[in-house]
Amino acid sequence: GxxxxxxxxxxxxGDGVVGTMIIDGPATSNYDEDLGTLPLTDWYYKTAFELNEVAQHSTTGPPTPDNFLVNGTHVSGEGVGEYAKMNVVKNKKYRIRIINTSVDNYFSVSMDGHPFTVITSDFVPIKPYVTDQITLAIGQRYDVIISANQTVGNYWFRVQPGTACGRNDITTKGLPMGAILHYDGAPDSNPESTGVTMRTTCVDEPTTSLVPFVPNEVPQSVVGEAGEIDLNHFADPNRNNLFRWLIDGTPHIVNWNDPTLETIMAGSQEFGPNSNVRSMQEKDGWYLWWIQSTTFIQLPHP
Ligand SMILES: [Cu+2]
Incomplete structure (x- = not known):
């Protein structure tokens, strides 16, 4: 996965200090070649540190991303730059590992003329299902297989930010958004392909589509003992509306000089206030928590 x-x-x-990882295992549908990871991220022309200062006191939501990147590249609003390219050979099947590594954007993706056979959801191999569009929340991964069975040419891999729950300035520029599927033997030019209408909503794939290949049931006995983790937020009027996410009512405050794991390694349980440590007493036991937003702002990345 x-x-x-x-x-x-x-x-x-947000400045790009992210990486992708592949852990090999059996796939639930066959393919010829693995095209590897395809990270999608929103992209800001100011640094994350600059924007974080603004965001912490914003009363109008998070800053608007200027653009997004597909595998690290995209054209700007002025049409400068390059689209990412995926190179394929006709009549082969390819695995693509799509990841949303954004700070603030949902993305819907589709490939003109090439429906996706979806084989994993996050790290879980699933029973393959076919769809012409998938939507990824922040952090989510879907591995898909496409069959290069169309006329040799160039096809858009369309990427649409979820404007129902966020913004992205590039959506206002009237440019094609996404990347290029390039067949071996096709000219080196932008596609003229047409595709499906892209979703702008921020939705999950239907849970009926996400069926694990190997089911792993949570024992009924732990359901009644499930803990609850409440996510909320607070803007402090006495500190220029300083915005903080809250876990069970407190912001998660980490003392960088005294990391939690180091404390444990030293044999101590003194985690300090607001560490929000959940202890699991039994090794190899089952523990279940319901994590829920009790606020009108959906928190995509706890
Ligand atoms: Cu994180």
Whole structure:
């Protein structure tokens, strides 16, 4: 399956301190070649540190991304720059590992004339289902297979930010948004292909489509003992509307000089206030928490 990781000091991952990981295992449908990871991210022309200062006191929501990147590249609002390219050979099947590594954008994606056979949802191999469009929340991954069975040419891989729950300045520029599927033997030019109407909503794939290939049931016995984690937010009027996410009513405050794991390794349980540590007493046991937003702002990345 497909993973990714990101830096967690302040908002620094917004500057691109992220990486992708592949852990090999059996796939639930066959393909010829793995095209690897395809990270999608919103992109800001100011640094994450600059924007974080603004965002913490914003009363109008988070800053608007200027653009987004597909595998690290895209054209600007002025049409400068390059689209990412995926190179294929006719009559082969390809696996593509799509990841949304954004700070603030949902994305819907589709490939003109090439429906997706979806084989994993996050890290879980699923029973394959076919769709012409998928939507990814922040952090989500879908591995898909496409069959290069169309006329040799160039086809748009369309990427649409979810404007129902966020913004992106590039959506206002009237440019094609996404990347290019390029067949071996086709000219080196932008596609003229047409495709489906892209979703702008921020939705999950239907849960009926997401059926694990190997079911792993949570024991009924732990359901009654499930803990609850409440996510909320607060803007402090006494500190220029300083915005903080809250976990069970407190912001998660980390003392960088005294990391949680180091405390544990030292044999201590003194985690300090607002660490929000959940202890699991039994090794190899089952623990279940309901994590829920009790606010009108959906928190995509707890
Ligand atoms: Cu994170």
């Amino acid at each position: 497909t993973w990714w990781y990101h830096w967690h000091w302040s908002a620094q991952y």
